[in-house]
Amino acid sequence: MCRTSIYEARNKFSSLVKMAEEGEVIELTRYDKPVAVIISYGDYENRSSQNNNWLVEWREKNKEYLDDKGFDITPSRECPDYSKDPWA
Numbered sequence: 001m002c003r004t005s006i007y008e009a010r011n012k013f014s015s016l017v018k019m020a021e022e023g024e025v026i027e028l029t030r031y032d033k034p035v036a037v038i039i040s041y042g043d044y045e046n047r048s049s050q051n052n053n054w055l056v057e058w059r060e061k062n063k064e065y066l067d068d069k070g071f072d073i074t075p076s077r078e079c080p081d082y083s084k085d086p087w088a
Contacts, residue, residue, distance in 0.1 A: 003027045006035070 026038040
């Protein structure tokens with residue numbers, strides 16, 4: 001993993017992108033604190049698909065509990081009275 005400040009990254013952005021394309025992970029810092037990461041598009045796609053798959057799998061596994069039949073989801077016709085102090 002390569003670590004560089006945002007200021008330095010601005011000056012050598014194209015070389016950092018080239019490094020990311022080759023598989024290197026570049027960590028960008030501001031005041032020595034990590035704030036962003038540059039990764040290759042392939043790594044990004046892999047991570048995105050992994051993040052989406054767990055949710056699809058979880059929904060499929062728990063679909064019997066996620067059935068919303070039987071819940072009344074019609075909006076309430078009551079309007080809140082904003083003239084009253086809710087904290088009183």
